[in-house]
Structure formats: C-alpha cells, structure tokens
Amino acid sequence: MNRITDLNDLRLFAEVVEHGSFTAAARSLGVQTSKLSRRVRALEEELGVRLLNRTSRSLSLTETGRRFHQHCLALVAESRAAKDFVDQTRSKPQGTIRISCPVGLLTSGISTIIAQYVQDNPQVQVLVDATNRRVDVVEEGLDFAIRVRLPPLEDTDLAVRQLGLSVQILVASPQLAARHPVPTSLESLEEWPTLAMSSSSERFAWNLVNAEGRTTSWAHQPRLATDDLASLRIAALRGVGVAMLPRELVDADIHAGRLQHLLAGLATTPGLVHAIFPTRRGMVPAVRQLLDALVSGFEDLNRK
Structure with missing residues (x-):
C-alpha cells in the first residue's frame, strides 16, 4: 500500500495555504522558508502531482491541490481534536466563560442549569449577557450564544450544538x-x-x-x-x-x-434551543462541560 512518508508534510502544506505564502507560513511555524519550500516540493514529487502554482508574486492552488487541501484540513482537525481530548483529561474546568442568552430562556430554566454548573465548578466564572438582541459571538468575544429557532436552522459558518427543545x-x-x-x-x-x-x-x-x-x-x-x-x-x-x-x-x-x-392537545412547533460558537477547535474544558450540562439539563426539563 502506498503511503505518504511524512504526514507532517500535509500539515506544512495546509499552513502554507492558510497563510497564503511560504514566507508567512515559515514565520508562523518558526522554520526557514527554504526548508518549508523543500518539504512541500518533496510532497508534490512523492504524490506525482503539482499542488501549488508558484510565481514570484503569488501562490495559488491547482484544482488537485484544492481538493487535496480539504483532506489535509480534515487530518489537521482530527489531530488537534485528539490532542484536545488528551488535554481535557488532564485539566479541570477553570477560567472565565462569556455567553449570551435571551432573557426568556434564562427564566425558563437555563439560569438554574448555569447556577448548578457554577456551584459544581468553583474555579469557573460565568459571565452571562442576558439580552434578546442578536449578538455576534466573534465580534463580541463570546464563547457561545444560546438561541432558539424554529427548524430548520439557518446556514452559518459558526459551529452549532443543539441543547434541547422548547414548546x-x-x-x-x-x-x-x-x-x-x-x-x-x-x-x-x-x-x-x-x-x-x-x-x-x-x-x-x-x-x-x-x-x-x-x-x-x-x-x-x-x-x-x-x-x-x-x-x-x-x-x-x-x-x-x-x-x-x-x-x-x-x-x-x-x-x-x-x-x-x-387545550392540552395543542402546543407550538418545538423550537430548537442551540448554542453557536466560533469553532469546536481548541474549546476549553470549562466551555465544553458547560455545554454538556446544558444538554443534560434540557433533557431533564423535557422529561417533566
């Protein structure tokens, strides 16, 4: 079976694409530009295809390179997820969590779930912005925002985790x-x-x-x-x-x-209570476990 000799070359290739140049990628990785260029060139030779179009002023992906890059990103994400998993087993929830939640949802039970989580995790501080306005989790530096919407949920570049249902x-x-x-x-x-x-x-x-x-x-x-x-x-x-x-x-x-x-036979269409956050990558244990607590808490609420 043919295998790529060094899987780390896939990560290096992905870094070059992400930074848009060998120079910027080398600076970020702390390696020499010439070394990085040789590694990517060796990867192309090993694969027998050209992944990048190079000129003195620009760098672009070939069509094969574009599709290959998508697989590289998946590999990089999985390796980071594996490391995150190990880190989480070695670290207790701690630090500050910043979230946003509509006032009605807080009143409907989320405030109780959050209070119990804070009580169970004394090294965690939770800052809740109780607001009905639509927040921008990236611009406002939030770890996640809680929303409720009727299905289907709108397309978004953000990561989404369903917490429960609300009728x-x-x-x-x-x-x-x-x-x-x-x-x-x-x-x-x-x-x-x-x-x-x-x-x-x-x-x-x-x-x-x-x-x-x-x-x-x-x-x-x-x-x-x-x-x-x-x-x-x-x-x-x-x-x-x-x-x-x-x-x-x-x-x-x-x-x-x-x-x-x-009129017990009538109810609204269930709304999807969900959290949106910038990315699953690098999520600290405190945030992940708060999301887990919200999922578990909503299961208890829905069983009543």
Missing part, C-alpha cells in the same frame, strides 16, 4: 378559568382576556399544532403585550389573561396548581 403551551390561573366555560378550541377563547409577546406590527396571533400535526391559528387582541416572558407569567398568575408560555417556564406552576394547562 409553548396555553395557561391560565384557576381563578380566571373558573369564570369561563372550559375551552374546547382556540376560538372558544373568544371571551377570555389574553396576554401576548410584543409584536412590531401590533397584530397578534397564536399558531398551535395538534397531535396530528395540523396547525390552528387564532388572532386576538391581548390586554397586555411585552417581550418579557417573566412579566407574562406574573400576569397569568394574577389572572389577567390567558398566556402562551414555554412549558419549562410554567411546569412548576402547573404542578403546584397556580396555573392550569388549557
């Missing part, structure tokens, strides 16, 4: 429910006061799915609209109106009898 359900206080007939459909809520998340168009509608996958939509005019889920929950607890809230946010209230689950 919203209709709830009302027992006091409010006692003043109205038991609802049998969304339309039967016509006489009930409602609450809603804010809408820029000031048009409000609930879109819910039944067990057969059929979507039911109902437009309504809420007595209170806000982009703060905690405020909606408080208003629902006080009997101001019916609210559509994340199940994990109100599960304890339902079990304690503070809220009632209305």
